[in-house]
Amino acid sequence: MVTLDQVYQASYVLKEVIRKTDLIYSPKLSNEAQVFLKTENLQVTGSFKVRGAYYKISQLSDEEKARGVIASSAGNHAQGVALAAQKNGIPAVICMPDGAPISKVEATKKYGAEICLVSGAYDEAYQRAIALQEEKGYTMIHPFDDDDVIAGQGSIGLELLEQLPDLDAVIVPVGGGGLISGVAFAIKSLNPNCKVYGVQAAGAASMYRSFKDGKKESLSSVSTIADGIAVKVPGDETFEIISRYVDDIVTVTDDEISSAILALIEQQKLISEGAGAVAVAAAMFHKLPIAGKKVVCLVSGGNIDVTILSRVIERGLITSGRSADLTIELDDKPGQLVGVSSIIASTGGNVVAVHHDRVGEGKNITACTLRIIIETRDHDHIVEIERLLTEAGYHIIKD
Numbered sequence: 001m002v003t004l005d006q007v008y009q010a011s012y013v014l015k016e017v018i019r020k021t022d023l024i025y026s027p028k029l030s031n032e033a034q035v036f037l038k039t040e041n042l043q044v045t046g047s048f049k050v051r052g053a054y055y056k057i058s059q060l061s062d063e064e065k066a067r068g069v070i071a072s073s074a075g076n077h078a079q080g081v082a083l084a085a086q087k088n089g090i091p092a093v094i095c096m097p098d099g100a101p102i103s104k105v106e107a108t109k110k111y112g113a114e115i116c117l118v119s120g121a122y123d124e125a126y127q128r129a130i131a132l133q134e135e136k137g138y139t140m141i142h143p144f145d146d147d148d149v150i151a152g153q154g155s156i157g158l159e160l161l162e163q164l165p166d167l168d169a170v171i172v173p174v175g176g177g178g179l180i181s182g183v184a185f186a187i188k189s190l191n192p193n194c195k196v197y198g199v200q201a202a203g204a205a206s207m208y209r210s211f212k213d214g215k216k217e218s219l220s221s222v223s224t225i226a227d228g229i230a231v232k233v234p235g236d237e238t239f240e241i242i243s244r245y246v247d248d249i250v251t252v253t254d255d256e257i258s259s260a261i262l263a264l265i266e267q268q269k270l271i272s273e274g275a276g277a278v279a280v281a282a283a284m285f286h287k288l289p290i291a292g293k294k295v296v297c298l299v300s301g302g303n304i305d306v307t308i309l310s311r312v313i314e315r316g317l318i319t320s321g322r323s324a325d326l327t328i329e330l331d332d333k334p335g336q337l338v339g340v341s342s343i344i345a346s347t348g349g350n351v352v353a354v355h356h357d358r359v360g361e362g363k364n365i366t367a368c369t370l371r372i373i374i375e376t377r378d379h380d381h382i383v384e385i386e387r388l389l390t391e392a393g394y395h396i397i398k399d
Contacts, residue, residue, distance in 0.1 A: 001237070006151035007186050010055040011158050017054050017087065018044055018155075023163040023296065028267045030283045033290040036164060037268065038156065041276050041302030045079040045107070047228075048156060048300050049143070052178060053080030055152030056141055057088055065090050070138035072096070072129040074122050074227045075104025076275075076301050077143035082111030093138060095129040097121050101227065101305035121222055122175075123232045144178025145235030153179045157186025160296055168293035169195035171279040173300045174207045174249060175229030177238030183298070184245035197288050198242065198249035199278040201226040201257065207234045211242060211249045225254045225312060228275030228301055250288060252281040255319040260284055261309075262316030264299070273304035274312070321379035324349075325371070326386070329395040332358060332368040340370065343388050350375040369397065 024037045040048040057069065068091040071081040078094040085092035092113040096105060097120060109115055116132070118125040133140050142149060160170060160183075170187060172180040177198075184196040200208045203224035209217045216239050222230040234242075242249075252260075257274050260281035264270045272280070279297040282288055304312070317323040330336045337354070344351055353373040376382050386396055 001241070002147045002150045002154065002182070002185055004186070004189050006147065007154035007158060007182065010051070010148070010151040011155040013055055013058050014051055014152065014155055017084075018051055020159055023160070024268065026268055029263060029280060029297070030290070030295075032286070033283065033292065034294045035283055036167075036294070036296045037270070037280070038160060038296050038298045039270065040156065041270060041272050041299045045076070045083055046301055046303040047076035047079065047276075048153060048179060048298075049073075049076040050080035050083055051155055052143075052146075052149035052152035052182070053077060053141060054084040054087075056146060056148040057081070057084040057090065059148050060139060064139040068092065068138050069141050070095070070129050070133050070136075071141040071143065072122065072126040073143055074125075074230065075100050075108070076228055076303060078104065078108040078113065079111060079303070081141050082108050082113035086112045093132065095125040095132070097125050099227070101303070101308060103305045104303050107303065121230055121232065144176035144181070145237050146178075147237070149178050150182045150185070150238070150241070152182065154182030154186040156298070157183040161187060161190055164294065164296065166294060167194055167296055169197060169288075169290055170296045170298065171197045171199060171282055171288065172298045173226075173229055173275050173278045174198040174200045174242075175204070175231040175275065176235045177207050177242050178235065179298070179300060180246060181238045181241040185241055188245045195247045196245060197282070198246055199282040199287070200249060200251050201229055201274070201278060202251040202253050204230040204232075205251050206232055207239070207242065208249045208251050210234050210239055211246070214243070224257075224274065225308070226257055226274030226278055228273060229278065248288070250282055252278050252285065252287065255315060256281040256285050258312045258316035259319045261304075261312050262320060265313070270299065271302045271304060271309070272299050273301050276301040321376060321382055324374045324376050324382045324385070326374065326389075327397040328370045328372065328389065329397055330368050330370055337370065339392065340372065340389065340394065343392060344372075344374055344385055347381065347385055347388065348377070349381065349385055
Protein backbone atom coordinates (compact mmCIF):
# COMPACT_ATOMS: atom_id res chain seq x y z
CA MET A 1 0.00 0.00 0.00
CA VAL A 2 1.06 3.58 -0.62
CA THR A 3 2.65 5.47 2.30
CA LEU A 4 2.55 9.13 3.31
CA ASP A 5 6.33 9.29 2.89
CA GLN A 6 5.84 8.23 -0.74
CA VAL A 7 3.34 11.04 -1.29
CA TYR A 8 5.72 13.61 0.19
CA GLN A 9 8.59 12.26 -1.88
CA ALA A 10 6.44 12.40 -5.01
CA SER A 11 5.53 16.00 -4.25
CA TYR A 12 9.23 16.86 -3.96
CA VAL A 13 10.21 15.05 -7.17
CA LEU A 14 7.35 16.60 -9.13
CA LYS A 15 8.32 20.20 -8.30
CA GLU A 16 10.75 20.19 -11.20
CA VAL A 17 8.18 19.27 -13.84
CA ILE A 18 4.58 20.15 -12.82
CA ARG A 19 2.66 23.28 -11.97
CA LYS A 20 1.20 23.84 -8.54
CA THR A 21 -2.22 24.58 -9.98
CA ASP A 22 -4.38 27.40 -8.64
CA LEU A 23 -7.32 26.99 -6.30
CA ILE A 24 -10.03 29.37 -7.51
CA TYR A 25 -13.10 30.46 -5.53
CA SER A 26 -16.24 30.04 -7.64
CA PRO A 27 -19.30 31.48 -5.85
CA LYS A 28 -21.72 31.07 -8.77
CA LEU A 29 -21.43 27.30 -9.21
CA SER A 30 -23.45 26.42 -6.11
CA ASN A 31 -26.06 28.27 -4.08
CA GLU A 32 -25.53 26.09 -1.02
CA ALA A 33 -21.75 25.73 -0.56
CA GLN A 34 -18.50 27.67 -0.88
CA VAL A 35 -17.04 26.02 -3.96
CA PHE A 36 -13.38 26.19 -4.94
CA LEU A 37 -11.89 24.75 -8.12
CA LYS A 38 -8.55 22.91 -8.18
CA THR A 39 -7.54 23.66 -11.75
CA GLU A 40 -5.65 20.55 -12.87
CA ASN A 41 -7.07 21.24 -16.34
CA LEU A 42 -4.32 23.90 -16.47
CA GLN A 43 -1.64 21.38 -15.51
CA VAL A 44 1.27 20.50 -17.80
CA THR A 45 -0.25 18.22 -20.51
CA GLY A 46 -3.69 19.55 -19.52
CA SER A 47 -4.37 16.91 -16.85
CA PHE A 48 -3.36 15.68 -13.39
CA LYS A 49 -2.15 12.42 -14.95
CA VAL A 50 1.37 13.74 -15.48
CA ARG A 51 1.89 13.64 -11.69
CA GLY A 52 1.52 9.89 -11.29
CA ALA A 53 3.14 9.02 -14.61
CA TYR A 54 6.22 11.17 -14.03
CA TYR A 55 6.76 10.00 -10.45
CA LYS A 56 6.38 6.35 -11.46
CA ILE A 57 8.93 6.67 -14.25
CA SER A 58 11.32 8.57 -11.97
CA GLN A 59 11.36 5.53 -9.66
CA LEU A 60 12.21 2.96 -12.35
CA SER A 61 15.56 1.18 -12.25
CA ASP A 62 18.04 1.70 -15.08
CA GLU A 63 17.23 -1.80 -16.33
CA GLU A 64 13.47 -1.03 -16.41
CA LYS A 65 14.09 2.25 -18.22
CA ALA A 66 16.31 0.52 -20.78
CA ARG A 67 13.44 -1.80 -21.78
CA GLY A 68 11.22 1.16 -22.66
CA VAL A 69 7.79 1.80 -21.21
CA ILE A 70 4.28 0.93 -22.32
CA ALA A 71 0.93 2.23 -21.11
CA SER A 72 -2.76 2.14 -21.94
CA SER A 73 -4.86 5.27 -21.79
CA ALA A 74 -7.89 7.11 -23.14
CA GLY A 75 -5.55 10.09 -23.58
CA ASN A 76 -4.46 11.93 -20.44
CA HIS A 77 -2.26 9.22 -18.91
CA ALA A 78 -0.86 8.75 -22.41
CA GLN A 79 0.37 12.34 -22.50
CA GLY A 80 1.78 12.12 -18.98
CA VAL A 81 3.73 8.94 -19.78
CA ALA A 82 4.91 10.33 -23.12
CA LEU A 83 6.19 13.55 -21.52
CA ALA A 84 7.90 11.72 -18.66
CA ALA A 85 9.50 9.25 -21.05
CA GLN A 86 10.70 12.06 -23.29
CA LYS A 87 12.30 13.93 -20.36
CA ASN A 88 14.04 10.73 -19.25
CA GLY A 89 15.15 9.71 -22.75
CA ILE A 90 13.06 6.52 -22.68
CA PRO A 91 11.11 5.10 -25.66
CA ALA A 92 7.36 4.87 -24.99
CA VAL A 93 4.51 2.92 -26.59
CA ILE A 94 0.94 3.93 -25.74
CA CYS A 95 -2.14 1.79 -26.47
CA MET A 96 -5.20 4.00 -26.88
CA PRO A 97 -8.87 3.24 -27.72
CA ASP A 98 -9.59 3.99 -31.37
CA GLY A 99 -12.39 6.29 -30.20
CA ALA A 100 -10.04 8.50 -28.16
CA PRO A 101 -10.34 12.21 -29.04
CA ILE A 102 -8.07 13.12 -31.94
CA SER A 103 -6.62 15.99 -29.92
CA LYS A 104 -5.37 13.57 -27.25
CA VAL A 105 -3.89 11.18 -29.79
CA GLU A 106 -2.05 13.96 -31.61
CA ALA A 107 -0.81 15.56 -28.39
CA THR A 108 0.63 12.22 -27.28
CA LYS A 109 2.43 11.79 -30.60
CA LYS A 110 3.99 15.25 -30.20
CA TYR A 111 5.69 14.09 -27.00
CA GLY A 112 7.44 11.41 -29.05
CA ALA A 113 5.47 8.30 -28.10
CA GLU A 114 4.54 5.51 -30.49
CA ILE A 115 0.73 5.13 -30.65
CA CYS A 116 -1.12 1.83 -30.96
CA LEU A 117 -4.85 2.37 -31.58
CA VAL A 118 -7.07 -0.46 -30.30
CA SER A 119 -10.71 -1.15 -31.16
CA GLY A 120 -12.95 -0.71 -28.10
CA ALA A 121 -12.69 1.21 -24.83
CA TYR A 122 -9.87 1.69 -22.28
CA ASP A 123 -10.07 -1.91 -21.06
CA GLU A 124 -9.40 -3.31 -24.55
CA ALA A 125 -6.43 -0.96 -24.89
CA TYR A 126 -5.13 -2.23 -21.55
CA GLN A 127 -5.33 -5.86 -22.67
CA ARG A 128 -3.39 -4.99 -25.82
CA ALA A 129 -0.73 -3.24 -23.72
CA ILE A 130 -0.40 -6.35 -21.53
CA ALA A 131 0.09 -8.50 -24.63
CA LEU A 132 2.75 -6.18 -26.03
CA GLN A 133 4.52 -6.03 -22.68
CA GLU A 134 4.76 -9.82 -22.59
CA GLU A 135 5.87 -9.96 -26.21
CA LYS A 136 8.43 -7.11 -26.20
CA GLY A 137 9.48 -6.90 -22.54
CA TYR A 138 8.41 -3.29 -21.99
CA THR A 139 7.99 -1.84 -18.48
CA MET A 140 4.29 -1.24 -17.74
CA ILE A 141 3.17 2.15 -16.43
CA HIS A 142 -0.33 1.43 -15.15
CA PRO A 143 -2.69 4.44 -15.22
CA PHE A 144 -4.10 3.91 -11.73
CA ASP A 145 -3.43 0.58 -9.99
CA ASP A 146 0.14 1.29 -8.86
CA ASP A 147 1.62 2.62 -5.58
CA ASP A 148 3.90 5.18 -7.22
CA VAL A 149 1.17 6.43 -9.56
CA ILE A 150 -1.23 6.79 -6.62
CA ALA A 151 1.44 8.62 -4.60
CA GLY A 152 1.98 11.03 -7.49
CA GLN A 153 -1.72 11.83 -7.66
CA GLY A 154 -1.70 12.19 -3.87
CA SER A 155 0.50 15.27 -4.23
CA ILE A 156 -2.74 17.11 -5.13
CA GLY A 157 -4.06 16.33 -1.65
CA LEU A 158 -0.98 17.91 -0.05
CA GLU A 159 -1.44 21.03 -2.19
CA LEU A 160 -5.10 21.32 -1.23
CA LEU A 161 -4.36 21.19 2.49
CA GLU A 162 -1.74 23.88 2.02
CA GLN A 163 -3.97 26.09 -0.15
CA LEU A 164 -7.15 25.71 1.93
CA PRO A 165 -6.30 24.30 5.38
CA ASP A 166 -9.88 24.52 6.67
CA LEU A 167 -11.56 22.76 3.73
CA ASP A 168 -14.54 20.58 4.65
CA ALA A 169 -14.81 18.34 1.60
CA VAL A 170 -13.16 17.43 -1.69
CA ILE A 171 -15.10 16.12 -4.71
CA VAL A 172 -13.00 14.02 -7.07
CA PRO A 173 -13.63 12.41 -10.48
CA VAL A 174 -13.36 8.60 -10.49
CA GLY A 175 -12.45 6.25 -13.33
CA GLY A 176 -10.08 3.48 -12.33
CA GLY A 177 -9.61 5.23 -8.99
CA GLY A 178 -5.96 6.36 -8.99
CA LEU A 179 -6.69 10.05 -8.49
CA ILE A 180 -9.19 9.70 -5.67
CA SER A 181 -7.05 7.01 -3.99
CA GLY A 182 -4.07 9.35 -3.80
CA VAL A 183 -6.07 12.41 -2.81
CA ALA A 184 -8.16 10.56 -0.22
CA PHE A 185 -5.15 8.82 1.32
CA ALA A 186 -3.16 12.05 1.65
CA ILE A 187 -6.01 14.14 2.99
CA LYS A 188 -7.44 11.56 5.39
CA SER A 189 -3.95 10.82 6.73
CA LEU A 190 -3.48 14.49 7.65
CA ASN A 191 -7.07 15.69 8.22
CA PRO A 192 -9.43 12.77 8.96
CA ASN A 193 -12.39 15.15 9.40
CA CYS A 194 -12.31 16.28 5.77
CA LYS A 195 -14.86 14.44 3.62
CA VAL A 196 -13.70 12.94 0.32
CA TYR A 197 -16.39 12.22 -2.26
CA GLY A 198 -16.05 10.51 -5.63
CA VAL A 199 -18.07 11.09 -8.80
CA GLN A 200 -18.51 8.77 -11.78
CA ALA A 201 -20.36 9.14 -15.05
CA ALA A 202 -23.65 7.21 -14.87
CA GLY A 203 -22.71 5.45 -18.11
CA ALA A 204 -19.45 4.11 -16.67
CA ALA A 205 -20.19 3.53 -12.98
CA SER A 206 -17.96 0.53 -12.23
CA MET A 207 -16.37 1.95 -9.06
CA TYR A 208 -19.73 3.36 -7.89
CA ARG A 209 -21.32 -0.09 -8.08
CA SER A 210 -18.31 -1.74 -6.48
CA PHE A 211 -18.25 0.79 -3.64
CA LYS A 212 -21.97 0.41 -2.94
CA ASP A 213 -21.91 -3.39 -3.07
CA GLY A 214 -18.65 -3.77 -1.13
CA LYS A 215 -16.99 -5.89 -3.83
CA LYS A 216 -15.33 -5.28 -7.18
CA GLU A 217 -17.74 -5.33 -10.08
CA SER A 218 -17.13 -5.11 -13.82
CA LEU A 219 -19.25 -3.57 -16.56
CA SER A 220 -19.86 -5.22 -19.92
CA SER A 221 -19.81 -1.83 -21.67
CA VAL A 222 -19.44 1.89 -20.98
CA SER A 223 -21.00 4.90 -22.69
CA THR A 224 -20.32 8.49 -21.65
CA ILE A 225 -18.93 11.79 -22.93
CA ALA A 226 -16.47 11.56 -20.03
CA ASP A 227 -14.02 9.35 -21.95
CA GLY A 228 -11.25 9.94 -19.41
CA ILE A 229 -13.15 7.98 -16.74
CA ALA A 230 -14.83 5.37 -18.95
CA VAL A 231 -13.37 2.31 -17.20
CA LYS A 232 -15.16 -1.05 -17.07
CA VAL A 233 -13.11 -2.63 -14.26
CA PRO A 234 -11.89 -0.84 -11.09
CA GLY A 235 -8.33 -1.35 -9.90
CA ASP A 236 -7.60 -3.87 -7.14
CA GLU A 237 -5.51 -1.54 -4.99
CA THR A 238 -7.58 1.53 -5.75
CA PHE A 239 -10.75 -0.29 -4.71
CA GLU A 240 -9.16 -1.20 -1.37
CA ILE A 241 -8.00 2.37 -0.70
CA ILE A 242 -11.34 3.86 -1.76
CA SER A 243 -13.27 1.42 0.44
CA ARG A 244 -11.19 2.57 3.40
CA TYR A 245 -10.78 6.32 2.87
CA VAL A 246 -13.62 7.60 0.64
CA ASP A 247 -16.87 8.74 2.26
CA ASP A 248 -19.23 8.25 -0.69
CA ILE A 249 -19.42 7.96 -4.47
CA VAL A 250 -22.24 9.36 -6.63
CA THR A 251 -23.00 9.47 -10.35
CA VAL A 252 -23.88 12.24 -12.79
CA THR A 253 -25.52 12.02 -16.21
CA ASP A 254 -24.03 13.18 -19.50
CA ASP A 255 -26.55 16.04 -19.54
CA GLU A 256 -25.38 17.15 -16.09
CA ILE A 257 -21.75 16.89 -17.18
CA SER A 258 -22.51 19.02 -20.26
CA SER A 259 -24.14 21.66 -18.05
CA ALA A 260 -21.07 21.70 -15.81
CA ILE A 261 -18.72 22.15 -18.79
CA LEU A 262 -20.88 25.06 -19.98
CA ALA A 263 -20.93 26.64 -16.50
CA LEU A 264 -17.14 26.43 -16.24
CA ILE A 265 -16.77 28.14 -19.62
CA GLU A 266 -19.25 30.91 -18.91
CA GLN A 267 -18.59 31.59 -15.25
CA GLN A 268 -14.91 30.75 -14.81
CA LYS A 269 -13.52 30.99 -18.37
CA LEU A 270 -12.16 27.45 -17.91
CA ILE A 271 -12.23 24.62 -20.46
CA SER A 272 -12.86 21.19 -18.97
CA GLU A 273 -13.24 17.82 -20.59
CA GLY A 274 -16.13 15.58 -19.55
CA ALA A 275 -14.16 13.68 -16.91
CA GLY A 276 -12.83 16.95 -15.52
CA ALA A 277 -16.31 18.41 -15.02
CA VAL A 278 -18.02 15.57 -13.12
CA ALA A 279 -17.08 16.97 -9.68
CA VAL A 280 -18.57 20.34 -10.61
CA ALA A 281 -21.70 18.59 -11.93
CA ALA A 282 -22.12 16.82 -8.58
CA ALA A 283 -21.97 20.16 -6.74
CA MET A 284 -24.27 21.96 -9.20
CA PHE A 285 -26.96 19.28 -9.14
CA HIS A 286 -26.97 18.73 -5.35
CA LYS A 287 -25.70 15.16 -5.40
CA LEU A 288 -23.83 15.46 -2.08
CA PRO A 289 -24.42 16.85 1.46
CA ILE A 290 -22.23 19.95 1.12
CA ALA A 291 -24.57 22.75 2.24
CA GLY A 292 -22.69 25.41 4.20
CA LYS A 293 -19.32 23.71 3.60
CA LYS A 294 -16.02 24.78 2.07
CA VAL A 295 -15.74 22.39 -0.85
CA VAL A 296 -13.08 21.78 -3.50
CA CYS A 297 -14.15 20.42 -6.88
CA LEU A 298 -11.19 18.86 -8.63
CA VAL A 299 -11.26 19.80 -12.32
CA SER A 300 -9.02 16.95 -13.39
CA GLY A 301 -8.42 17.71 -17.07
CA GLY A 302 -9.13 20.05 -19.96
CA ASN A 303 -8.21 17.96 -23.00
CA ILE A 304 -11.52 18.05 -24.83
CA ASP A 305 -11.70 17.79 -28.61
CA VAL A 306 -13.01 21.03 -30.14
CA THR A 307 -15.52 19.16 -32.31
CA ILE A 308 -16.90 17.42 -29.22
CA LEU A 309 -16.92 20.68 -27.27
CA SER A 310 -19.38 22.31 -29.69
CA ARG A 311 -21.82 19.41 -29.24
CA VAL A 312 -21.38 19.42 -25.48
CA ILE A 313 -22.10 23.15 -25.31
CA GLU A 314 -25.28 22.67 -27.35
CA ARG A 315 -26.38 19.87 -25.02
CA GLY A 316 -25.51 21.95 -21.98
CA LEU A 317 -27.62 24.84 -23.27
CA ILE A 318 -30.64 22.55 -23.61
CA THR A 319 -30.16 20.91 -20.20
CA SER A 320 -29.82 24.25 -18.42
CA GLY A 321 -32.83 25.79 -20.15
CA ARG A 322 -30.76 28.15 -22.27
CA SER A 323 -32.18 26.74 -25.50
CA ALA A 324 -35.67 25.48 -26.34
CA ASP A 325 -36.97 23.51 -29.31
CA LEU A 326 -40.74 23.97 -29.76
CA THR A 327 -43.06 22.44 -32.35
CA ILE A 328 -46.33 24.31 -32.81
CA GLU A 329 -49.38 23.30 -34.84
CA LEU A 330 -50.81 26.21 -36.83
CA ASP A 331 -53.53 27.05 -39.31
CA ASP A 332 -51.79 27.58 -42.65
CA LYS A 333 -52.68 31.24 -43.19
CA PRO A 334 -50.84 34.56 -43.30
CA GLY A 335 -49.70 36.16 -40.03
CA GLN A 336 -49.23 33.03 -37.95
CA LEU A 337 -45.45 33.25 -37.80
CA VAL A 338 -45.66 36.94 -36.89
CA GLY A 339 -48.01 36.11 -34.02
CA VAL A 340 -45.72 33.41 -32.62
CA SER A 341 -42.61 35.55 -33.01
CA SER A 342 -44.22 38.52 -31.30
CA ILE A 343 -45.10 36.49 -28.23
CA ILE A 344 -41.58 35.07 -27.97
CA ALA A 345 -40.01 38.52 -28.46
CA SER A 346 -42.25 40.04 -25.78
CA THR A 347 -40.65 37.75 -23.18
CA GLY A 348 -37.07 38.44 -24.30
CA GLY A 349 -36.66 35.15 -26.16
CA ASN A 350 -34.56 35.08 -29.33
CA VAL A 351 -35.55 32.95 -32.32
CA VAL A 352 -32.46 31.38 -33.94
CA ALA A 353 -34.00 28.81 -36.32
CA VAL A 354 -37.39 28.20 -37.96
CA HIS A 355 -38.70 25.22 -39.96
CA HIS A 356 -42.16 25.37 -41.55
CA ASP A 357 -43.79 22.08 -42.67
CA ARG A 358 -47.09 21.70 -44.53
CA VAL A 359 -46.89 17.94 -45.07
CA GLY A 360 -47.54 15.40 -42.33
CA GLU A 361 -49.51 12.21 -41.94
CA GLY A 362 -52.70 12.66 -39.95
CA LYS A 363 -52.66 16.47 -40.13
CA ASN A 364 -55.62 18.63 -41.02
CA ILE A 365 -55.25 19.53 -44.72
CA THR A 366 -55.23 23.24 -43.83
CA ALA A 367 -52.77 22.86 -40.94
CA CYS A 368 -49.00 23.08 -40.75
CA THR A 369 -46.31 22.71 -38.13
CA LEU A 370 -43.73 25.24 -37.10
CA ARG A 371 -40.53 24.02 -35.45
CA ILE A 372 -38.78 26.89 -33.76
CA ILE A 373 -35.50 27.00 -31.80
CA ILE A 374 -35.19 29.76 -29.23
CA GLU A 375 -32.44 31.16 -27.02
CA THR A 376 -33.88 31.45 -23.51
CA ARG A 377 -32.76 32.45 -20.01
CA ASP A 378 -33.69 29.31 -18.08
CA HIS A 379 -36.40 26.64 -17.68
CA ASP A 380 -38.85 29.14 -16.11
CA HIS A 381 -38.50 31.32 -19.20
CA ILE A 382 -39.42 28.37 -21.45
CA VAL A 383 -42.49 27.65 -19.31
CA GLU A 384 -43.54 31.30 -19.60
CA ILE A 385 -43.23 31.24 -23.41
CA GLU A 386 -45.22 28.01 -23.65
CA ARG A 387 -47.95 29.42 -21.38
CA LEU A 388 -48.32 32.62 -23.42
CA LEU A 389 -48.45 30.71 -26.71
CA THR A 390 -51.11 28.35 -25.33
CA GLU A 391 -53.17 31.26 -23.98
CA ALA A 392 -53.02 32.85 -27.44
CA GLY A 393 -54.59 29.70 -28.92
CA TYR A 394 -51.52 28.00 -30.33
CA HIS A 395 -51.16 24.23 -29.88
CA ILE A 396 -47.70 23.07 -28.78
CA ILE A 397 -46.94 19.48 -29.82
CA LYS A 398 -45.12 17.55 -27.10
CA ASP A 399 -42.88 14.57 -27.90
